[in-house]
Amino acid sequence: MPQDHHRKTRRLVERAAARALRAARSAYELQPRWRPLGLARQQRSLDAAGYIDHPAPVTRLLAARLDEADVSEIKDAIGRAPKLAGQFASAGGTPSEQRLLLSFGIWLGVDAACQKTGLRPLQPPPEVHAMARGPLAAAGGLYEADMVVETLATAEIDFADMRSVLDFGCSSGRVLSVLAAAYPQVRLSGCDPNSGAIAWASEHLPAASFFVSPQHPPLDLPDGSLDLVYAISIWSHFAPALGLRWLEEMHRLLRPGGLLLLTTHGLTSLHHYLASGERLPTQVEEIMAALYRHGTWYANEFGEDGDWGVKDPEWGTAFLTAEWLLAHLCPRFHVLAFLPGRNQGNQDVYLLRRS
Numbered sequence: 001m002p003q004d005h006h007r008k009t010r011r012l013v014e015r016a017a018a019r020a021l022r023a024a025r026s027a028y029e030l031q032p033r034w035r036p037l038g039l040a041r042q043q044r045s046l047d048a049a050g051y052i053d054h055p056a057p058v059t060r061l062l063a064a065r066l067d068e069a070d071v072s073e074i075k076d077a078i079g080r081a082p083k084l085a086g087q088f089a090s091a092g093g094t095p096s097e098q099r100l101l102l103s104f105g106i107w108l109g110v111d112a113a114c115q116k117t118g119l120r121p122l123q124p125p126p127e128v129h130a131m132a133r134g135p136l137a138a139a140g141g142l143y144e145a146d147m148v149v150e151t152l153a154t155a156e157i158d159f160a161d162m163r164s165v166l167d168f169g170c171s172s173g174r175v176l177s178v179l180a181a182a183y184p185q186v187r188l189s190g191c192d193p194n195s196g197a198i199a200w201a202s203e204h205l206p207a208a209s210f211f212v213s214p215q216h217p218p219l220d221l222p223d224g225s226l227d228l229v230y231a232i233s234i235w236s237h238f239a240p241a242l243g244l245r246w247l248e249e250m251h252r253l254l255r256p257g258g259l260l261l262l263t264t265h266g267l268t269s270l271h272h273y274l275a276s277g278e279r280l281p282t283q284v285e286e287i288m289a290a291l292y293r294h295g296t297w298y299a300n301e302f303g304e305d306g307d308w309g310v311k312d313p314e315w316g317t318a319f320l321t322a323e324w325l326l327a328h329l330c331p332r333f334h335v336l337a338f339l340p341g342r343n344q345g346n347q348d349v350y351l352l353r354r355s
């Protein structure tokens, strides 16, 4: 009986997630704006979330700084490292292959990869917070930087036109590091309550400025001082009331017409966690019921030690529906893009314009 019940849950979640994905995918495929980013038809493949595997504009821009001899040198070095060579071979011509070329080139210390791209080796020590480590993460958050720039492109906005950008909740700066290499003309800053991560980023990433931020608003920045705030895996952690207060603060910080890009757990995340087995069907059911009833689910899952020492009962794990978020945001923000599951087949991505 419980088995049947779980099967039913799985079917419901899969259907809801598939519906959201289908809607997003058709919107995404219809974007004529991908063409200038160099996505040739025959190169299309689907990523984990079922999106076209992406134009990867930042990765392309950085990889284009390498000439053929540089690429051969990196490939030779990868060939001499059997584990990396296996991973590289299985990426087979997709944008992920270019990301691996850059990441492994940096990991293996190939001069051209380090000097010509502007990427920096990013290896915070184990005691410093970082979302990813090792060869795949050696060049920083290429996937996330691509996701930010591509999402703007869906609204025909060029990241290169931004003057002042904040990475809200930047940890040790993996995404800023990539954006700084690609767009040296843009003023980049990052903040996070994790003082160890901010100290490390300040020392190792001089191309951006960093500051320790409080758990609760406000930030020590003037009104209307930012063109773009992006926040990856931040609203997926705020208790709903605190999340709303921070959205108000983003409204204050952005200039009129400024942009907010954020990611949240939503219905597609339920599917992701069921499929990966990271959450039990009973919990997925509980979250799904809460989402259908209230539009939100929150639990303080970090416990007494907090999240790498960042402690706050309102910083845990949150799921939000688009309906709930937009009911609170609009009309103070307009929605420019909503991409369910676009972040790693898990979190939804929203691009909002401050009214």
Ligand SMILES: C[S@@+](CC[C@H](N)C(=O)[O-])C[C@H]1O[C@@H](n2cnc3c(N)ncnc32)[C@H](O)[C@@H]1O
Pocket (backbone or CB within 6 Å): 129, 131, 141, 144, 168, 169, 170, 171, 172, 174, 175, 191, 192, 193, 194, 197, 213, 214, 215, 216, 231, 232, 233, 234, 307, 310, 315
């Ligand atoms: C899941 S990590 C994501 C880090 C980064 N955005 C990335 O993708 O690499 C969440 C980050 O949010 C930070 N954080 C915790 N409380 C926060 C708050 N109130 N405001 C902003 N960031 C916060 C954490 O310290 C952590 O670095």
